[in-house]
Amino acid sequence: MAGKNYYDVTDWNTGNPYEDIGEVINSIIADIKCRQSEADVEEGGKPGAVIYIPSGDYHLRTQVVIDISYLKIMGSGHGFVSSSIRYNLPESEWADLHEVWPGGSRILVEISAKDTGEEAAGAAFYVERNGNPRISSVEFENFCIDGLHFTDDGSGVENPENTYTNGKTGIYVASAQDSFRLTGMGIVYLEHGVTIYHADALSVHDNFIAECGNCLELRGWGQASKITDNLMGAGYKGYSIYAQNFGGLLIGSNNIFPRGKSSIHFDNVARSSITGNRFHSFYPGMLVFEGNCSENLVSSNHFLRDNEPWAPMLEYNNGLNDLYGLLCISGNYNSIIANHISESIHGQSIHPAGEKPVIIHLTSGMGNYISSNHIVATTEASSEQTEASDSCFSAQVDALTMTDQRVPLEVIAVLVEKESIQNTVLDTGMDSQVIMDKSANAFRATPGIGE
Amino acid sequence: MAGKNYYDVTDWNTGNPYEDIGEVINSIIADIKCRQSEADVEEGGKPGAVIYIPSGDYHLRTQVVIDISYLKIMGSGHGFVSSSIRYNLPESEWADLHEVWPGGSRILVEISAKDTGEEAAGAAFYVERNGNPRISSVEFENFCIDGLHFTDDGSGVENPENTYTNGKTGIYVASAQDSFRLTGMGIVYLEHGVTIYHADALSVHDNFIAECGNCLELRGWGQASKITDNLMGAGYKGYSIYAQNFGGLLIGSNNIFPRGKSSIHFDNVARSSITGNRFHSFYPGMLVFEGNCSENLVSSNHFLRDNEPWAPMLEYNNGLNDLYGLLCISGNYNSIIANHISESIHGQSIHPAGEKPVIIHLTSGMGNYISSNHIVATTEASSEQTEASDSCFSAQVDALTMTDQRVPLEVIAVLVEKESIQNTVLDTGMDSQVIMDKSANAFRATPGIGE
């Protein structure tokens, strides 16, 4: 049935998948390598295999180590539930919960880097192989990786489940790889959801990666990849999407919700695209271009920043103040075109008090092109009562949709520092809202009423 | 094999899936609930299950009721075929058809709200659960829900199969839910394809939802969801996509074809995105923002309105005239940037006769930003013969691609009513094509030839 290259973790001869699915999968991988030992037999020989994880709760006490190409690991459900909401309920309410834990084809990660100090040691799935070719076409599809708990991070917060720290990683790819796919996954309550070094032609598509310290980190360097159509949102001190030394990355059609220290953080990324996304954040610094980030396109995105509406998270933020910029850009020849940017915050939340928040901040570089962006800044009318709520969902929807009693808030639409020169700013703010050396940059103000 | 959490409807001990798959699935759900009775056993306990529907024709005479999280229902084929074309063939041609009915993993919906008057009673799949947590991570994947027939709607139309009315719904989610997924589904000939109340982190991705009275309705309120990469098109009196009191909705990369009373209808929707879609309609009112729709982004979309080319549908329309606006916007601080809008209609089809059709119509609100849109309006040259065709496919392709014998049609590119103030309109029409109080709004005309 389905030949020998189809494995079901519940039907394997070694280990107990419910007690340690890591042992089972490693044993299956050993079997594949044993059976597929010849690389070139009639122009084939190592086609890989699929490992199926049916719906169920599977503890993982041994790290899965992947060093073969064409391995597909697939389940039957991404199984997300909000663990953050649960951990902020009074424990007395737990007995009434329909379900307590995430589900689907669910891996319970019981290992942690905390024991060794090495981040990779805390990864449920660890991929590494040297030599040629690069490991290729490993696919992860439609299962859940759950880190279970966050733990005390030394900050002394009352509820350690809110620390977004536990030394656990869902998937860690340590060596250069080609044409990997992550699709339909659910990844929750891990300090690092997915960490990938040296990606080429990677596809991270249609996943649910939330309530992780960091969601997706592309480290080292890489090229020609796509992060599309995901629902994501990291904790208050981590990255939702981070990329380093990357070229040709396409980030499109994602819905990135709070919190996340940032929505997207680029470090020396070039010739990449951020288009058609919806971003929502509770802090400044939603989009950060650090170092030499050049020739990137930021287009047709919706940025919204408002205030934290949920009581248990009120004490957290990312430590940046409102002068940092909602978008903070370092680098050359980037394009920021046709975006909508809403900043809708309480007057008393602005830091430093009395200052105008900065929306687009160019800190260094040259030749950036900023055109046709609509910046909407509002605050509550003086008579309005705004307060955080104990109910995460209704609080968030109310905060999102109650737009009718707002009044304009004065902001700096674009701030260009002296270190950033020869930029072009068009139709993105009134003359008074754009602060820069207008003799050293090109500028056309958005026309005013009746002008 | 695949453990106990994998169910195949053709291999279950209760009911006959071909006669009533509803009874079978409900029995399976009861079995899951019976077996997964403890919510917290070693940090797991209720992982849910997958129910597999192989390719086949499955009558549904009992409504499926879902009240457990992490249930995945999946098939092996979305099975769409155009029932509308079939029902408008002479019956004498039926005998020669290769296939008569839709296929794949196909549910034949034999229940209807008509018996009770309650819309929910006509749903093939009904989801409801109160208490905490919200029901989460139910997934519908790659099967077909077919309503079979439309029925007399009292309008006296000759062919009741063209009424788009039958009291049937494919999927109806009545209570607040989290992280649901619909992927790869085919949904056809239902009065309501998918109706979801109170959605959070919903993903409706890569489905085929067509020839339904209404395709996708997000009712009540909701947030942080995505409707992406779908092929859709409702009947002439229903919604292709409707959303109500929603925040943070991302509608991207969809191809929404006719007919549909509208392509997208928002009612009090805020901070949402409509980007990178292709919209095609035969009537005015393609995009409707009703009530207080604020801070939404409409960017990089292609809008095309032309005339109905298919003979059996010539008698229908959505009742709106050409002064309504192809895009009709009520609300504040919306952004309409970088869209292409083509209106290509017969001169004699314009109502009221002699009037210039309105393309973008702002009816109330303030602070909307309309920039860098290209509006192309054409009509047939006087010598051109245009007529509807009996062949749906060739007629449509000809209508779409025969663009070379057109002459310009005079339209109102932007009409801003007195009730809508302080808007900004840039590079979206010549001075003569933009009708508004230019002292109460900001305006820059698209430069003219040689200006």
Added chain:
Amino acid sequence: MAGKNYYDVTDWNTGNPYEDIGEVINSIIADIKCRQSEADVEEGGKPGAVIYIPSGDYHLRTQVVIDISYLKIMGSGHGFVSSSIRYNLPESEWADLHEVWPGGSRILVEISAKDTGEEAAGAAFYVERNGNPRISSVEFENFCIDGLHFTDDGSGVENPENTYTNGKTGIYVASAQDSFRLTGMGIVYLEHGVTIYHADALSVHDNFIAECGNCLELRGWGQASKITDNLMGAGYKGYSIYAQNFGGLLIGSNNIFPRGKSSIHFDNVARSSITGNRFHSFYPGMLVFEGNCSENLVSSNHFLRDNEPWAPMLEYNNGLNDLYGLLCISGNYNSIIANHISESIHGQSIHPAGEKPVIIHLTSGMGNYISSNHIVATTEASSEQTEASDSCFSAQVDALTMTDQRVPLEVIAVLVEKESIQNTVLDTGMDSQVIMDKSANAFRATPGIGE
């Protein structure tokens, strides 16, 4: 188990799938047709079936012929590896390779059109059916089609594996069809990856189609389809995406990498969208609109052209010189809005020498609207050493991300020929960079520094 409509190629009673999977699948299709002989039994009758291909190497020596609707062919892995890199390694290194061949659920195509001269004869999967309805809802999912080798094309190149010619096609759809889906496929080393005539409501989504002579060709005519979220890149003499006489095509969120004679080539395509893509090429002519291409939208795309960095491909190009245009547009009323275009090339590579490369070239037609595009043209500083590399991956990443030692290159941002009239060009170049009859077109220059 899974009823009779679920077939596994490794568990069928006719043929040996490892020796000739074509014979096996044709035998299965014959069985489906035999069993599903009645088109209308209780409003069902021909639901189709799913054919599963587990991970493995399957030679195909008989063409698969599909003439039934609702057939799904699915595997467990797209199995891409770079064959191009392998074939350009010294053979002495082959013995050290972890894997030599692509994998996953892999079809090894052993037939070729070379024997007969008819292109269709070289297709692994051939779909054709006349009569009504059009063949519908055939789905191809998550398997690999590998053409194995390229062969001598008469050009006398040293390594025939670099010819991108072998007379083989992956999937060839010869007749009008409706609602087909290709998802998660891997297609490699075929002269034609996917060729589809007369498409309607086609979805080509989330595939990996690379190292093919041509990746995806939509021929004849067609409408209302989507090509989204794919990773693609053809050889130096073929199309990555080609469409002909098409209306309502949506090409979005794709990452199209080199080489490809072009990234997208439209021939008489109307009312279609190219939005949110990332394009990378080594030659001029990345986007070609040929004939009457009208009312199309090109928005929010990232275009990058630089020089070939990989030694084995240095001798190839598409034969176009730098006056052709990076985007070459023939047709009416197209929109090119909010794109980023980077041209970053060696000074000595420019042909004709001493000329300024053309970025956007309008060759005929009227009424095109070009607005808010950011064109960045750079070349190496005189002191910089640039050379091609033997390592494909590191060479490419370095070339992509080393942007900091570049100096501006003079280009013609927009060139409008006399044959193209009444166009509008806004904010897409300085006055000196836009060459056209400014009395016969509308123009607004991007403001200069300090203007």
